[in-house]
Amino acid sequence: MKIAFFDAKPYDKPSFDKSGAELGVEYKYFETKLNEDTVELASGFDGVCVFVNDTVNARVVDRLHEMGIGIVALRCAGFNNVDMAHAYGKVHVLRVPAYSPYAVAEHTMALLLTSIRRIHKAYIRTRDFNFSLAGMTGFDLHSKTVGVIGTGRIGRVFIDICRGFGMKVLAYDKYPAEGLDNGDTVKYTSLDRLFEQSDIISLHCPLTEDTYHIIDEKSLAKCKRGVVILNTSRGALVDAEALLEGIKSRKVGAACLDVYEEEADFFFQDFSGHILEDDVLARLISMPNVIVTSHQAFLTEEALTNIAETTTNNIVEFTRSGKCPNELCYRGGSAEDCKSGKCF
Ligand code: NAI
Numbered sequence: 001m002k003i004a005f006f007d008a009k010p011y012d013k014p015s016f017d018k019s020g021a022e023l024g025v026e027y028k029y030f031e032t033k034l035n036e037d038t039v040e041l042a043s044g045f046d047g048v049c050v051f052v053n054d055t056v057n058a059r060v061v062d063r064l065h066e067m068g069i070g071i072v073a074l075r076c077a078g079f080n081n082v083d084m085a086h087a088y089g090k091v092h093v094l095r096v097p098a099y100s101p102y103a104v105a106e107h108t109m110a111l112l113l114t115s116i117r118r119i120h121k122a123y124i125r126t127r128d129f130n131f132s133l134a135g136m137t138g139f140d141l142h143s144k145t146v147g148v149i150g151t152g153r154i155g156r157v158f159i160d161i162c163r164g165f166g167m168k169v170l171a172y173d174k175y176p177a178e179g180l181d182n183g184d185t186v187k188y189t190s191l192d193r194l195f196e197q198s199d200i201i202s203l204h205c206p207l208t209e210d211t212y213h214i215i216d217e218k219s220l221a222k223c224k225r226g227v228v229i230l231n232t233s234r235g236a237l238v239d240a241e242a243l244l245e246g247i248k249s250r251k252v253g254a255a256c257l258d259v260y261e262e263e264a265d266f267f268f269q270d271f272s273g274h275i276l277e278d279d280v281l282a283r284l285i286s287m288p289n290v291i292v293t294s295h296q297a298f299l300t301e302e303a304l305t306n307i308a309e310t311t312t313n314n315i316v317e318f319t320r321s322g323k324c325p326n327e328l329c330y331r332g333g334s335a336e337d338c339k340s341g342k343c344f
Pocket of ligand 1: 259
């Protein structure tokens with residue numbers, strides 16, 4: 001079985017080559033992203049394997065269908081880059097629902113600690129033998145309130161980590177998890193109350209119509225002065241211009257972003273010798289209280305192994321049986337839980 005692997009990076013190949021060799025899947029790696037201009041590269045393959053910044057819109061779906069390609073194997077959890085409604089009846093969309101919630105949750109806490117204890121500043125200062133502590137004052141996490149939006153796999157691991165720090169958790173989820181609210185250190189609340197009472201807000205929900213720009217001018221206005229915003233989920237959950245204004249006005253005390261709305265143009269690539277065209281991103285990065293990582297929260301050995309094994313298993317299982325629990329229903333749920341009968 002031959003799969004066209006788009007947006008391939010050097011760190012993808014060892015784990016995919018290994019799982020592919022074990023299960024008889026041959027991956028052909030393309031560095032380019034999948035989109036309307038590059039979809040022809042998939043000609044002659046049995047399926048495509050894509051990541052977060054590949055584009056699987058209606059035209060790409062139609063072209064894949066015309067070429068007789070029935071499998072789109074996402075090597076990630078999120079699927080906001082796939083036109084699921086259009087894919088129905090044309091291509092089967094498989095994903096990796098969980099590969100390491102710990103990788104993303106731990107990276108979120110790493111960003112938070114780095115930011116509020118000024119580790120990014122200290123690292124640069126001490127390398128220059130500057131041992132001054134001026135401007136390095138942080139704050140304790142203990143007893144602070146963290147608002148967690150999205151209490152799925154990653155959100156719940158992040159909540160556990162925060163509880164280890166003695167923090168209080170206010171949670172919001174469209175579909176609250178049973179047994180998580182203990183009426184004390186973890187409480188579900190309304191989105192407005194979460195905005196009003198949280199010292200730190202961390203986003204762990206998917207990008208949907210409901211959650212697009214969930215952090216914007218209006219929601220920031222409801223927040224405490226000095227609120228810390230963490231986004232390791234999807235860039236468009238945050239209106240970056242509103243965030244920048246919030247930072248300039250001192251309403252936002254700090255921001256840690258592993259994702260950015262326009263990241264597809266920049267992230268995963270070396271622009272160090274270029275002039276960055278995106279003024280908002282450049283201004284955000286220039287701020288002393290903003291930390292940006294380029295969608296690296298998932299990047300651990302464990303996650304890469306799990307991603308490769310699950311993706312390859314999905315492809316093999318679907319090809320053999322025509323079924324796979326990790327196939328997405330056109331509404332975005334899993335095929336196993338599909339109540340609409342419209343997975344494919
Ligand atoms: P999950 O599906 O286990 O949890 C998502 C949670 O969000 C669910 O509890 C769901 O009910 C909730 N939700 C759905 N709509 C909502 C709404 N309108 N408001 C509030 N909550 C809502 O997903 P998981 O594995 O926890 O991943 C969360 C997100 O993390 C993914 O959607 C993806 O965007 C992002 N992610 C980022 C990575 C990175 O490297 N930065 C890697 C993996 C995932």
